[in-house]
Amino acid sequence: AQSVAQPEDQVNVAEGNPLTVKCTYSVSGNPYLFWYVQYPNRGLQFLLKYITGDNLVKGSYGFEAEFNKSQTSFHLKKPSALVSDSALYFCAVRRLWGATNKLIFGTGTLLAVQP
Amino acid sequence: NAGVMQNPRHLVRRRGQEARLRCSPMKGHSHVYWYRQLPEEGLKFMVYLQKENIIDESGMPKERFSAEFPKEGPSILRIQQVVRGDSAAYFCASSPPEGGSNEQFFGPGTRLTVL
Numbered sequence: 001a002q003s004v005a006q007p008e009d010q011v012n013v014a015e016g017n018p019l020t021v022k023c024t025y026s027v028s029g030n031p032y033l034f035w036y037v038q039y040p041n042r043g044l045q046f047l048l049k050y051i052t053g054d055n056l057v058k059g060s061y062g063f064e065a066e067f068n069k070s071q072t073s074f075h076l077k078k079p080s081a082l083v084s085d086s087a088l089y090f091c092a093v094r095r096l097w098g099a100t101n102k103l104i105f106g107t108g109t110l111l112a113v114q115p
Numbered sequence: 116n117a118g119v120m121q122n123p124r125h126l127v128r129r130r131g132q133e134a135r136l137r138c139s140p141m142k143g144h145s146h147v148y149w150y151r152q153l154p155e156e157g158l159k160f161m162v163y164l165q166k167e168n169i170i171d172e173s174g175m176p177k178e179r180f181s182a183e184f185p186k187e188g189p190s191i192l193r194i195q196q197v198v199r200g201d202s203a204a205y206f207c208a209s210s211p212p213e214g215g216s217n218e219q220f221f222g223p224g225t226r227l228t229v230l
Contacts, residue, residue, distance in 0.1 A: 043223045044208075044221040045221070046221075090157060100163055100171040101146065101163060102160040102174070104160065107156060
C-alpha cells in the first residue's frame with residue numbers, strides 16, 4: 001500500500017532562516033513525488049515534482065526538494081524563509097506504474113514564519 | 116487559460132438533501148480527480164475519471180456518492196441524502212492526457228456544510 005508521512009504538524013522558523021519540511025513515503029516500485037502548498041480557504045498550488053533524474057529538484061518560489069531513495073524521503077527546503085511562505089504544505093506520492101493516477105497525500109505540515 | 120473551475124464555492128444542505136458539486140477542468144485536460152478534505156486532515160482521493168469513464172473509484176463511499184464526467188459539460192460529484200459527516204471541502208483536480216508524470220491542477224474547492 002502507498003502512504004506518505006509528514007512527521008511534523010507544524011514547523012516554526014524565523015524569517016530569513018532556512019526551512020525544511022519533512023516527508024517520507026512508502027510505495028511499491030519507483031515513485032512520483034510532489035509538493036503542494038495550500039493557503040487558507042484556497043485550493044492546492046503545485047510547487048515541484050520528482051519524476052526521475054537529479055535528486056535535487058527546484059520548484060516555484062525558491063523552494064527545492066531532495067529525493068533520497070535509500071531513506072525514502074523527499075524533504076522540502078528553502079534557503080531563506082519569507083513571512084509569505086506561511087501556509088499548509090502537503091507531500092504526495094503516486095506509483096510510477098499502474099492505471100490510476102491518484103495521489104496519496106500526507107496529513108500536511110503548517111509552516112509558520114515569524115517576522 | 117483559465118484554471119480548474121468549481122462551483123458552487125460554498126454549499127449548505129440540510130440532512131437528507133442532495134448535493135451536486137461541479138468541476139470544469141483546465142482546457143485540454145481530459146483527466147479529472149475528486150478529493151475530499153475533512154477538517155484538520157489531509158486530502159483523500161475519491162475518484163478518477165476520464166471522459167465518460169470511471170477509471171478508479173476506490174476512494175468513493177459505497178453508498179450515496181456518485182461521480183460522472185460526461186462527453187459534454189463539467190464533471191459532477193453527487194451526494195445523495197447528505198449527513199453531517201459529509202461536511203468537508205471537496206477539491207477537483209485535472210491533468211492532461213499525456214501521462215501520470217504530470218502534476219494535477221487543483222480547483223478552489225467546494226465547501227459543503229450539512230446542517
